[in-house]
Amino acid sequence: MTKAAEIAGRLEANPMLGAAKGMLSRLLADSGRTAEAKDEMAQAIVLFDRSKMTVQLERAKAALSKFSDS
Numbered sequence: 001m002t003k004a005a006e007i008a009g010r011l012e013a014n015p016m017l018g019a020a021k022g023m024l025s026r027l028l029a030d031s032g033r034t035a036e037a038k039d040e041m042a043q044a045i046v047l048f049d050r051s052k053m054t055v056q057l058e059r060a061k062a063a064l065s066k067f068s069d070s
Contacts, residue, residue, distance in 0.1 A: 015056075018047030022060055029067055038067045 025040035041064045048057040 014047045014051045015053055018044045018051065018053065018056065018060070021047065022056070022063070025063070025067075034067055038064065041067065 021040045021044040025037045025044060028034075028040060029037035041060055045057060045060045045064065048054075048060055
């Protein structure tokens, strides 16, 4: 996932980068690395917002709120 995020960042492919950060966030959360997961998801939210990807944006916000509840 980090390699995909790196490539997407270099290409300035915000939607793809947001998706990669969202997936990385979920993997980090599953491994108990909640603080890192929150950070990655927050970055995904910014990228989805910039890209006007409203469905992904709402899903990412919901996922972030679940991390905050735990």
